[in-house]
Amino acid sequence: MNIVVGVTGGIAAYKAVSVIRALVLAGHDVHVVATDAALRFVGLPTLEAISRNPVHHELYDGVAQVRHVAMGQAADVIVLAPATANTIARVAAGLADDLLGTTILASTAPLVVAPAMHTEMWNNPATVHNIATLRARGAIIVGPASGQLTGSDSGPGRMSEPDDIVRAVLAAVRPRDLKGKRFVITAGGTREPIDPVRFIGNRSSGRQGVALATVASERGATVTLIGANIDIPVPDSIATIMVTSSSELADATFEAAASADVVIMAAAVADYRTEAIAESKLKKEIEGDELTLRLVKTEDILATLVSRRRRNQTIVGFAAETEPNDDRLLELGRAKIERKDCDFLVVNRVGWQEGFGGDDNSVTVLNRAGDIVMKASGTKLSVASHILDLLN
Numbered sequence: 001m002n003i004v005v006g007v008t009g010g011i012a013a014y015k016a017v018s019v020i021r022a023l024v025l026a027g028h029d030v031h032v033v034a035t036d037a038a039l040r041f042v043g044l045p046t047l048e049a050i051s052r053n054p055v056h057h058e059l060y061d062g063v064a065q066v067r068h069v070a071m072g073q074a075a076d077v078i079v080l081a082p083a084t085a086n087t088i089a090r091v092a093a094g095l096a097d098d099l100l101g102t103t104i105l106a107s108t109a110p111l112v113v114a115p116a117m118h119t120e121m122w123n124n125p126a127t128v129h130n131i132a133t134l135r136a137r138g139a140i141i142v143g144p145a146s147g148q149l150t151g152s153d154s155g156p157g158r159m160s161e162p163d164d165i166v167r168a169v170l171a172a173v174r175p176r177d178l179k180g181k182r183f184v185i186t187a188g189g190t191r192e193p194i195d196p197v198r199f200i201g202n203r204s205s206g207r208q209g210v211a212l213a214t215v216a217s218e219r220g221a222t223v224t225l226i227g228a229n230i231d232i233p234v235p236d237s238i239a240t241i242m243v244t245s246s247s248e249l250a251d252a253t254f255e256a257a258a259s260a261d262v263v264i265m266a267a268a269v270a271d272y273r274t275e276a277i278a279e280s281k282l283k284k285e286i287e288g289d290e291l292t293l294r295l296v297k298t299e300d301i302l303a304t305l306v307s308r309r310r311r312n313q314t315i316v317g318f319a320a321e322t323e324p325n326d327d328r329l330l331e332l333g334r335a336k337i338e339r340k341d342c343d344f345l346v347v348n349r350v351g352w353q354e355g356f357g358g359d360d361n362s363v364t365v366l367n368r369a370g371d372i373v374m375k376a377s378g379t380k381l382s383v384a385s386h387i388l389d390l391l392n
């Protein structure tokens with residue numbers, strides 16, 4: 001993707017370097033347009049080295065290539081990070097007396113704006129009005145965050161973190177190919193109570209399920225997330241039902257799945273629960289040296305979903321296995337999809353250091369015939385995008 005990063009003259013310009021770097025490392029062609037003020041805060045060689053492209057700032061350079069409009073015309077998305085109060089006002093007014101101004105006016109690409117300024121400047125009615133103008137034109141405003149500012153003061157005005165800006169940039173150009181589809185996605189790990197204070201659980205963090213929900217929503221789907229004990233932020237656009245045990249997860253999933261086009265079972269659901277839940281906390285003084293818990297199988301939610309499948313409903317299961325050998329891992333996956341008869345099975349390896357909890361994942365997706373239809377490694381967001389490509 002061709003991304004123009006407009007860097008303007010605020011202290012947060014040093015953080016623009018991290019935004020540019022993340023976009024380059026994600027494989028994008030990044031072109032920086034810096035204002036004169038920006039170059040007083042961060043050096044041109046730094047921006048050129050990090051973006052791996054020449055950095056332009058002079059309106060009357062590159063005239064033979066009609067640069068003043070060419071960069072805007074070629075951009076798939078433009079991001080202003082940081083966006084000063086001055087540049088926000090200039091863009092709102094449609095001014096074109098510098099290269100950044102002409103580039104933005106010559107572009108029909110989505111515009112992502114990450115404001116950074118002191119709280120008083122952010123709250124000033126002029127800035128409030130300019131931001132409202134940009135929003136009304138479809139610009140995506142990221143932040144600002146609230147926190148420590150350049151001086152000793154703190155409050156709203158701090159530029160959002162580079163990761164959040166990068167996420168907003170990539171979300172702005174996602175295809176809306178899932179518009180009109182209703183997704184139900186489960187995430188997290190269930191907890192089966194032993195007594196009022198203890199449970200049998202697992203180490204699933206819910207990150208892969210939340211990533212699937214986030215990307216599906218950004219691609220236009222209506223998403224219901226059923227989260228089992230997840231403790232990570234979920235975008236407001238996603239209807240979230242929080243559950244604890246496998247039976248709560250089953251009830252919520254069956255109800256939501258009754259009107260869903262796609263159901264993705266990314267949650268790690270307990271296979272066993274305690275047969276009886278103690279009314280009060282088990283005490284070692286009473287139980288003695290050994291305690292026996294009798295466990296019984298929980299409901300097979302995936303199998304029940306498949307048996308109740310609506311016409312044209314797609315059901316995706318997950319298999320998290322500790323098997324170290326790749327071939328045997330796939331054999332386990334193939335046996336599972338044959339047993340469950342879901343449409344796709346996402347197979348991933350989990351272990352002490354793998355799968356659960358981290359930001360990255362590595363998956364192989366099988367279809368009903370047991371064929372490999374996709375392999376993906378990378379961040380859980382990028383793995384989510386690849387999985388959703390199979391479902392559009």
Ligand SMILES: Cc1cc2nc3c(=O)[nH]c(=O)nc-3n(C[C@H](O)[C@H](O)[C@H](O)COP(=O)(O)O)c2cc1C
Nearest residue numbers: 008009010011035037038084085086087116117118
């Ligand atoms: C030390 C210093 C820090 C500044 N930080 C900011 C800032 O964070 N946000 C902002 O809107 N303006 C800030 N300014 C003011 C801008 O640099 C000034 O408005 C400039 O004209 C912006 O130009 P540009 O929008 O073309 O980059 C700062 C100025 C100085 C001297």
